[in-house]
Amino acid sequence: MSPPSPDQRPPHAIPWQFLIRAVMVVTGLTLLLVAKVHGAAFYVAWALIGLALLSEAAAMLVYRVRMRGARRRR
Secondary structure, three states: OOOOOOHHOOOOOOOOHHHHHHHHHHHHHHOOOOOOOOOOHHHHHHHHHHHHHHHHHHHEEEEHHHHHHHHOOO
């Protein structure tokens, strides 16, 4: 039996990109809240959070552009 194609993936499956962003945010918040970071670790924690948010914004922009293009083709 062959594995399902990406088009046949169940709708409840979580995309791996989301999981990476979630781990980045949780790691950054853990560093800030629990570890009471100072110096370079403080900037690393905020960089993780910032990168996760920026990559989410970029993904949303790409999604909207693709959806707009798909609507125009109909």
